[in-house]
């Protein structure tokens with residue numbers, strides 16, 4: 001490109017200012033990427049949730065139980081391939097910080113409902129025959145350095161009074177779906193139920209139904225809720241992704257928060273770079289006039305100014321994205337698996353680049369139009 | 384030949400006919416140029432003098448296609464520029480006009496070579512052709528060795544010579560100089576004037592120059608005075624210019 005030398009020369013005119021502007025782009029894009037990664041971490045559960053699964057919870061709230069006897073009634077509804085039930089086991093491993101979800105599961109049916117969570121058959125067999133057995137997700141096992149055969153103490157204050165439960169780690173599951181959850185810890189429902197006081201026996205946390213056909217979701221969900229309408233334990237049945245979405249909402253409206261922060265960053269950046277470009281153009285009024293006198297068209301001058309701000313945006317934006325991509329794994333480590341997998345996806349990167357270029361173009365627009373409309377005669381008279 | 388009475392034969396390179404230029408300021412019309420006529424033949428070297436605010440710069444801007452007259456017409460080499468669109472006029476300027484300003488107006492972030500190359504970027508010339516032209520222009524102004532210098536590394540006189548190289552590099556039809564020595568000391572000014580004189584005599588450039596400097600005016604073939612919106616002929620200096628050449 002013939003004009004590139006001019007473009008670059010203009011770019012490096014004020015080095016400190018250039019660095020600062022590039023720096024603001026880098027900082028903004030870093031923040032953007034970071035927020036996007038956190039947001040996608042929260043919504044990943046929704047994205048990878050099975051479309052052929054329904055979650056049945058107590059209509060009042062997820063923390064209210066359902067009777068295990070409901071299972072047989074649910075199974076009378078046609079279109080159900082399998083059903084399992086889970087209980088929340090709010091235990092602590094060594095320290096409160098070491099959070100991971102623990103479920104008491106229906107060992108006969110869990111694997112049929114969640115076929116993507118794969119446990120080697122021999123490990124599964126050991127688990128079935130081990131009252132105190134447990135299965136851990138690969139990520140959680142790796143996080144604590146657990147190996148099959150380890151004995152794992154989990155403290156809980158919820159059930160059976162204070163004290164530690166001990167589990168034998170009989171197996172480790174992997175998730176077939178990319179980005180799928182590998183953090184859960186499974187124990188046997190029977191073992192769990194035995195330890196419950198009499199008035200809490202025979203209760204489960206929620207059911208998960210696997211459908212023969214995802215298209216039946218609405219019908220089956222309606223049928224389940226109809227069966228228990230007006231009973232002591234009314235149910236609320238929704239698809240797994242709808243359930244996951246409402247789960248995420250418990251953390252507050254993350255989407256809204258991120259959108260708000262993102263918008264503030266966007267407008268701040270727009271104002272900062274817009275101002276910088278305006279100053280950059282104003283101080284070279286005479287030069288732009290000379291270019292026009294020499295025969296550069298109004299449009300060429302417009303594109304030169306616009307090109308400059310887009311170039312700054314591209315450089316700064318790329319830097320920010322690179323830093324973010326490098327920082328996210330470090331951050332994921334520091335968060336100790338509190339969030340689902342943190343990854344910088346190509347979509348995030350592309351959105352970030354697009355975001356930077358858009359701000360670059362927008363902020364250059366007004367100064368560029370000013371430069372385009374500049375009249376040589378007036379500009380040279382002003383000097 | 385240079386005429387100011389509108390009696391040119393029609394073969395003159397530059398023909399200005401009945402040009403008015405008015406500005407309105409605070410609701411009041413100022414008539415800067417009034418029914419101005421001018422014919423300049425090819426190869427002429429004309430100097431314009433006149434009191435400050437008499438409209439010399441205004442006239443050069445009109446001749447260079449940077450501004451349009453309120454009334455009247457300007458024809459250069461057969462093209463009437465007064466009715467060209469802004470875009471056309473820009474292209475016309477690139478091909479026909481070389482500007483030299485009092486403040487040199489070089490681009491500070493480009494070196495001498497790149498500054499001179501600017502007008503050529505608008506042409507179809509290849510990179511090596513551009514290099515040849517730039518080097519030739521810088522050689523004419525005596526700064527071939529300085530082509531990698533930036534404006535701040537050059538003296539005022541050298542900067543103005545680079546500006547002249549930029550003005551001539553695309554071989555324009557005529558040069559417009561607005562007080563080219565106005566910001567220079569006597570010695571540097573004389574060097575610039577020597578250069579302009581050479582461009583006139585050796586390269587037969589058509590030059591129109593506004594100046595306050597009598598020594599500069601002496602170099603021109605023709606001296607015109609701008610007063611109260613019209614041009615009047617000053618002393619004919621053909622002999623003086625011939626003597627210098």
Ligand SMILES: Nc1ncnc2c1ncn2[C@@H]1O[C@H](COP(=O)(O)OP(=O)(O)OP(=O)(O)O)[C@@H](O)[C@H]1O
Nearest residue numbers: 406407408415433434435436437438439440441442
């Ligand atoms: N854009 C404008 N708006 C209003 N008035 C203007 C404008 N441009 C020039 N003028 C007026 O026109 C008159 C002629 O200005 P011009 O710059 O042509 O004079 P000049 O002969 O070049 O003066 P100097 O010798 O000081 O450079 C002045 O009175 C000036 O104030």
Ligand SMILES: [Mg+2]
Nearest residue numbers: 439440441561
């Ligand atoms: Mg002037």
